[in-house]
Amino acid sequence: MTSIWSHRPQLLHLALFVAAYVLGCAFAKALRLAPGTNISIWLPGGLLMATLILTSTRSWLWWVLAGCVGELIGQFLFFHSPLPAALLIYVGNVLEAVAGAWLVNRFCGRPVRLETLQEVLLFVVLAAGIAPVLSATVGSATLEWFGVKSQTFTTAWPLWWIGDATGILIVTPLALVVLQNWRRDAELSGVRWIEAWVLALIFLGVAVLSLSGYLPFAYIIMPPLLWAAVRFDFKGAAVTLILLGVVTAIFTISDASRFVGDPGSQREKQIMLHLFLAISAFSALIVAVISRQHQVALATLRQRERSLRELVETLPAQIWCVAPDGALIYFSQQFRDFIGSSANDGDGAARLWGLLNEIVHPDDRGTVNTAFAHAMAAGEPCTLKHRLRRSDGEYRWVETRAAPMRNSEGVIVQWNVICLDIDGEVRAEEELRLARERVARASQAASLAELSASIAHEVNQPLAAIVANSHACHRWLSAEPANLERAKITAGRIIRDANSAAEVVSRIRALFKQSTKTRNAVAFGGVVAEVLDLMAGETVRRRVRIDTDIESPLPLVALDRIQIQQVFINLMRNGVEAMDRTVGPRVLTLRVRRTADAIQTEISDRGAGIEFPDRIFEPFFTTKDHGMGMGLVICRSIVESHGGRLWEEKNEPHGAKFIFALPVDVKAAA
């Protein structure tokens, strides 16, 4: 009990409800046309059902009691039925409202919004179709039982049913929707207000003219009614239906309505009137819900479009779109901001190429244009790195990716292009590359210096012994008399030490042979390019030009990159040094070509040529002032350890030519 008491609605609401209920009764009374019946359009039924749908079941008892008060007042004022009959009729009305409310809550979900066509149709069938069956049955039976105005069950039932259904159709959805949604929509703009007033006037005019019978057909009211439902959805439908009800009531009361006729046809006319109102209400409801659905869909679509646009605009990238013919379709704000006001003239393909020519760095223009042209011709996505001019004139590195967008037939409808600013990364990468290069250069120099130092030490020990012994030997032999015994001993030592020096060299060779595990398949062209880069400074300083003739493409070769580069550098440096005293043009020619099973490299100079071709590959043989006589020995060792060959030839017309061939398949080093 306490829970019911605690769920009691506000007294004001209950009072308003009772007042509305009584007003509904008055309306029913006003539209009661058929003689010998008090059955009419029963708005209070719809009101009660709407109230029950909107409120919680715990407070239903209060509303039912309030309805009972209203019903009794109505009966007392308008219908004058006996009290038991009135109560029975009210029981039928309550049954109808409770059944309708329960069904609607059950099947349309809470809160009832009536926003989809499915919900509206369910509502029409359940609340306006099935629920009135209860009240019509109870009410008609009561009328017959009590013999109110001598009506029979069968004559009263249809009139009762359609009256209640109409009442529910007019009141319930409007009450539901209007009460729930009245404040939800934005204020109407001025133009909309004008439209609303014009519509109201037209509607009133048409209603008056058609209902008074001046216009031939009552349903001529439909176009303005539907217009209101379309343009102002539920609000429009509610207002116009109420207007229609009021106009109908006025005409019916004043007996000017087309639905008022002679007593014979009056009953039929009343059914026609009910039908008219029911159909109007039904149509308006359906159209209103379709209109609302449409608006909701439009709003959703707009919302989605806006969020998509926001997504595109706030992505940390510059986005633009091009039509397949090159017409510029879309620039994201970021891209616009980046390029500033560029390439706004021309049309079609001219605009795209105009834009590219204007904003792409001149050095990258060729590549970019080719890549774009190729991608657009082939319909394939492309990715490229290039510099792009920012609005302040600075060129920044960007990564541009373009991809085609196809329709369902696979035809390209648009190219979507994204530009990412990668300036920082590119510069960092460049720094890193330079640093790596410096390190590589340093380590190359270090490895050569280290190698030289260790070779120097290894070789100097026996050499020093040899020199000392030679002098001793010489002195023993030059002594008077010559000390042949000691000379012989020292000569023996000289031979021994010289052999040990030779052994050092073969140990170095062995050292290079062990390096096979550091070999990788590398592009020979890349190795040569690095060497040229390494030698660039030196050749410029010595005013030597390097002519290159490098076959392309070259196969991958398994080699120790550093060692082969040392061979290159050694041979090239020899060539450069050989031309120190050359008067004519100092040209070092580097030729790399593919033979049957090897890559052959020729390095030729225009120096004085080789004086002792038989000896240059011997250890410690040198013609240089500060040479160690190991360079060519090491070079040959390296090349041979790669399974290749190194030899020299005469260069025509003068100078020397060193050639080394590296087998392409260098699996097993000799």
Add this chain to the structure above:
Amino acid sequence: MTADDHIVFIVDDDERIREALDELLASHGMRAAAFASAGDYVGADKPDVPACLILDVELPDINGLDLQKQIAEGDHPPIVFITGHGDIPSSVRAIKRGAVDFLPKPFSDSDLMAAINAAIAQDRETRSQRAELGALRQRYLDLTPREREVLPLVVSGLLNKQAAAELGISKVTLEIHRRNVMQKMAAASLADLVRIAERLEIPVTHSRRTGGSRV
């Protein structure tokens, strides 16, 4: 120059080098003693004759430069460095510490012999100076205590009477002592005596003026 009146020490870990240098020095009529390590050299009995040390920089136990530093305190023969790969900082360090030469291997006979001869000459000079000083010290030790008191006063330039007053003796007695000092120290003149006192590092404690002011 005979083989006995000087010696060349060789310290190198490479036997071939030791042998070859030994042979080369022998062919030049020089006596040599070779050691494979710094430890061997330091521990060996060495004849007391003018000498030279040929020292390899790279040694198994201790770096040649470090050995040079270690033996710098005592009397040691001048050093000629030899090295397999000489770098400039090492050679500068070696020369600064008094090395005679720094020869990268392989070195020529003439360079080596020049260095050795220079080193031995230097050692001979050092030795003779050292011997001379030893003789002077001996003479100084032969003086009587009173004569050792007289010597600094005389070389300080005091007049006989001033020196006599300083020691509280008569002028005549002082003159006798002075004559004995000159005789025992084998000084031909006062100037000679002053030079000897300087070499013996006898402090000049009195000047004539301060001495005079005391009278």
